[in-house]
Amino acid sequence: MADLTPGSISRTTGTDLVKRGLADMLKGGVIMDVVDAAQAKIAEDAGAVAVMALERVPSDIRRDGGVARMSDPEMIQGIQEVVSIPVMAKARIGHIAEAQILQALRVDYIDESEVLTPADEAHHIDKWAFDVPFVCGATNLGEALRRISEGACMIRSKGEAGTGNVVEAVRHLRSILGDIRKITTADQAELFDWAKRLQAPLPLVQEIAETGTLPVPMFCAGGIATPADASLVMQLGAQAVFVGSGIFKSSDPTLMAKAIVEATANYLDPDILAKVSRGLGDAMPGLEIGTLETKLSERGW
Amino acid sequence: MALPRIGVLALQGAVDLHVHALERLGVETVEVRRAEDLARVDGLVLPGGESSTISKLLVINELFEPLAERLNEGMPAFGTCAGMIMLASEILDGHDDQLSFGAIDISVRRNAFGRQIDSFETDLSVIGLPESPVHAVFIRAPVVERVGPEVEILAAVEEGQPVACRQGNVLVTSFHPELSPDLRLHELFIKGMAG
Numbered sequence: 462m463a464d465l466t467p468g469s470i471s472r473t474t475g476t477d478l479v480k481r482g483l484a485d486m487l488k489g490g491v492i493m494d495v496v497d498a499a500q501a502k503i504a505e506d507a508g509a510v511a512v513m514a515l516e517r518v519p520s521d522i523r524r525d526g527g528v529a530r531m532s533d534p535e536m537i538q539g540i541q542e543v544v545s546i547p548v549m550a551k552a553r554i555g556h557i558a559e560a561q562i563l564q565a566l567r568v569d570y571i572d573e574s575e576v577l578t579p580a581d582e583a584h585h586i587d588k589w590a591f592d593v594p595f596v597c598g599a600t601n602l603g604e605a606l607r608r609i610s611e612g613a614c615m616i617r618s619k620g621e622a623g624t625g626n627v628v629e630a631v632r633h634l635r636s637i638l639g640d641i642r643k644i645t646t647a648d649q650a651e652l653f654d655w656a657k658r659l660q661a662p663l664p665l666v667q668e669i670a671e672t673g674t675l676p677v678p679m680f681c682a683g684g685i686a687t688p689a690d691a692s693l694v695m696q697l698g699a700q701a702v703f704v705g706s707g708i709f710k711s712s713d714p715t716l717m718a719k720a721i722v723e724a725t726a727n728y729l730d731p732d733i734l735a736k737v738s739r740g741l742g743d744a745m746p747g748l749e750i751g752t753l754e755t756k757l758s759e760r761g762w
Numbered sequence: 763m764a765l766p767r768i769g770v771l772a773l774q775g776a777v778d779l780h781v782h783a784l785e786r787l788g789v790e791t792v793e794v795r796r797a798e799d800l801a802r803v804d805g806l807v808l809p810g811g812e813s814s815t816i817s818k819l820l821v822i823n824e825l826f827e828p829l830a831e832r833l834n835e836g837m838p839a840f841g842t843c844a845g846m847i848m849l850a851s852e853i854l855d856g857h858d859d860q861l862s863f864g865a866i867d868i869s870v871r872r873n874a875f876g877r878q879i880d881s882f883e884t885d886l887s888v889i890g891l892p893e894s895p896v897h898a899v900f901i902r903a904p905v906v907e908r909v910g911p912e913v914e915i916l917a918a919v920e921e922g923q924p925v926a927c928r929q930g931n932v933l934v935t936s937f938h939p940e941l942s943p944d945l946r947l948h949e950l951f952i953k954g955m956a957g
Contacts, residue, residue, distance in 0.1 A: 472882040479881045482901045482941050486810045486843070489774040505857070508819065510774065510812040545857065545873060546812055547902065569878035569902070592879050726773050726819050727795065733823075 475592030477614070483547065483569065483594060484615035484678040487511055487701050491691070491722050492549065492680075494518050494705040501540040501548075504708070507718035511547040511569065513703065514540045519576050519623030520706035520745065523755065529577045531559040534566055541567075549596070554761050555581025564593045570615070571595045573608075575760035576622045576705075585761070588612030598682065600633045600758050602640040603659030607762075609677055610662050616675060618699070619758040620683015623706050625747035627684040629758055630694060634681055638698045645673045683758070686711070686744045688724030688737050695728035712742035766955055769794040769803030771829075773819040775811020775844060779940035783948050797828040805838035805931075805955050808845030810901070810938050813872065814857035816844055826861060833865040838931035840951040846870060846934035847904050854907060866929045867910025874905035874923075874936075886937075888917045888926055891946050898925070898937035905936055931955055 473479075490510030495501040501512045516532045517525065531552050541548050547569035552559035554573055559580070563571050573586050575598050588595040589612035598619035599605035605616045618637070620630030644655055644666060652670055656663040668676055681699035685691055686707040694702060702725055704718075711717040720737040727733040750756075765788060770780045772793035784791045784807070792803050800806070806829070808816075820826040833839060833849075841849040847856070851864040854871040875881070881902055885895035896917070906924040909915060917926035917935075925936035926947075931954050939947035 472884045474880065474882045476883055478899055478941060479883060479901060482899055482938060483878050483881065485776040485779060485941065486812065486901060488776060488778070488811070489772075490812060490815055505814065508815045510815050545855065546814065547878060564879070567877045567879050594878065722815070722818070723822055727823070730795075 480594035480614040481677050484596070484680075487547070487680075488678060489726060490701050491718075491725050492701065492703045493708055493718060494703070495540065495709070497536065498539045498543045500709055500714075501544045503715055504718060505544045505546050507715060508722035509546060509718065510701070511549055512540065512544060513549045513551065513572060513705075514568075515551050515576075518706040518709060519757070520625070520710055521623075522576060523623040523757075531556070531562065531577070534562065537563075537566055537568060551577055552586070553577040554579040555584050555586060557586055560586050560591060560595075564591055568593060573597050573613075575619055575757045579760050585611050588614075596680070598758070598761060599637060601636045601659075603661045604761070605637055605675060605679075606659060606661035606665045609665060609675070613677065615678050615680060617680040617682040617703055618694075619761075620681070620685070621750055621753070622683045622757050623748075624684050624750065624753070625686040625707060625710070625745040626750055627686070627690045627693065629750060630681050630683045630685065631697065633683075633758070634694060634697045634699055637675075637679065641669055641673065641675065644669050685721075686747065687741075688720045688734060691721050691725045692728040692734050695725060701725070706745050710745035716741055717744070765789050766804035766952065767792060767802065768952070769799060769806045771806060771808045771816070771845070773823065773825075774815050775809040776938070776940055777809050780807045780809050780842075783940050783945055787945055787948060787952065789952065794825075796823060797825060800825065800828055800832060805840070805951070806832075807951075808839060808841040808848050809940065810843035810845060813844035813847040814860050816848060817857070817860045817862075820861065830863055833863050836931070838951070838955040839865055839933075840948070841932075841934045842938055842940060843901065843903055843936060846936060847872060849932060849934055851910070852908070866927060866932045866934055867913055868906045868924075868927055868934070869908035870904045871907050872904050873902050875900060875903050878902055884919070886917045886919070886925070888947070889914070890916060890950055896939070896944060896946065897942050898935075898939075899941045900925075900937045903936045928954070
């Protein structure tokens with residue numbers, strides 16, 4: 462080791478590359494909602510790439526009503542102690558202080574989430590101001606690009622959380638990825654119009670025209686309840702999946718968690734999908750979107 | 763000599779970034795998910811991702827045994843971050859049932875630098891790449907705590923902890939060359955494939 466000159470003393474943390482890089486490492490994986498340390502352990506044992514710590518899964522938030530807030534730090538720390546995979550947690554839209562608390566707790570990713578009750582009706586969090594990376598939901602490309610311009614390092618479809626109904630997530634994915642495909646064939650003059658229509662910064666629209674992808678990883682969330690749902694959204698172009706109520710509201714969470722992990726990794730292989738979909742018991746009860754009193758996906762702008 | 767055909771283990775993680783880096787070097791790549799894919803490649807890149815997840819998927823996809831066999835027979839391999847953990851002979855702070863191939867005689871500690879907020883970028887001097895330092899991105903990165911006598915240390919962070927090692931045609935890094943445009947480590951791997 463004598464001839465090794467030490468690396469530069471300067472170590473830079475909290476950079477874009479470092480923040481987006483963790484999202485890259487989660488690709489092809491499943492991020493599971495968990496409400497306590499025991500569930501977190503089940504998720505890790507099943508092969509989750511990360512867990513999302515929250516007080517109640519979305520279907521319970523939907524049922525209970527009232528104001529949904531950031532989780533108790535004690536619960537988040539309890540989960541950090543039992544698992545070695547990344548731990549994410551949710552802050553309310555626009556709630557800077559909740560995000561600061563989550564950063565102080567050293568969570569690995571903050572989800573500025575419409576599943577919680579928004580704290581600010583006009584402003585999302587300035588995510589550039591944080592060293593911890595943020596993931597944000599989006600229903601369309603304009604929303605995704607506005608979140609990226611605020612510093613989000615990962616985008617997920619919003620879907621309609623807590624319903625076990627994948628239709629909204631599919632709509633959002635198709636909308637975002639479909640518009641990206643259209644932009645790649647647009648000429649310069651049309652890009653100005655795209656930026657205007659999407660209400661998104663022109664440089665980001667131009668970047669998409671050149672690269673054909675979002676500048677940050679694009680995951681899917683909201684309503685995934687079965688291994689087949691996970692395969693569907695991966696085939697549509699999601700790079701990883703978030704599963705909320707779908708695991709711990711099913712009749713056999715351990716089995717369902719493993720099956721969704723296997724299905725996400727092997728989303729193009731119908732033989733494996735058939736094998737892992739067998740004998741899982743009941744998936745979470747689903748809800749028809751048209752009957753909902755509150756659409757969580759309409760929160761945020 | 764024809765360029766080798768290189769597989770990228772495609773069970774989970776930053777598979778696309780490695781494929782992209784290899785394609786930029788003009789190498790034919792194969793995404794390896796099953797034993798049939800493995801049979802078609804001359805060498806394998808094990809990407810960054812979640813090592814405990816990839817370990818489970820190796821077993822589920824019946825890939826662990828065939829891959830262990832290929833590595834035993836001397837197939838060249840390049841592991842970054844989680845990939846380094848999987849190629850190591852010993853994992854410290856691993857998941858209870860986490861497997862590794864022992865293709866390089868090192869002990870690796872998972873998440874050795876801390877949580878995501880401690881993830882960092884730095885410039886590293888790498889032996890064999892004298893022109894300029896390598897810009898290295900460390901994400902919840904592992905570190906090498908013990909190296910066997912056959913192992914060559916190619917780079918270390920300030921504390922003297924090795925973060926890039928080589929044993930024969932097996933190359934490992936704690937950091938992610940696939941996240942930077944600098945392709946020299948991928949080139950180093952390809953050059954070293956001949957042994």
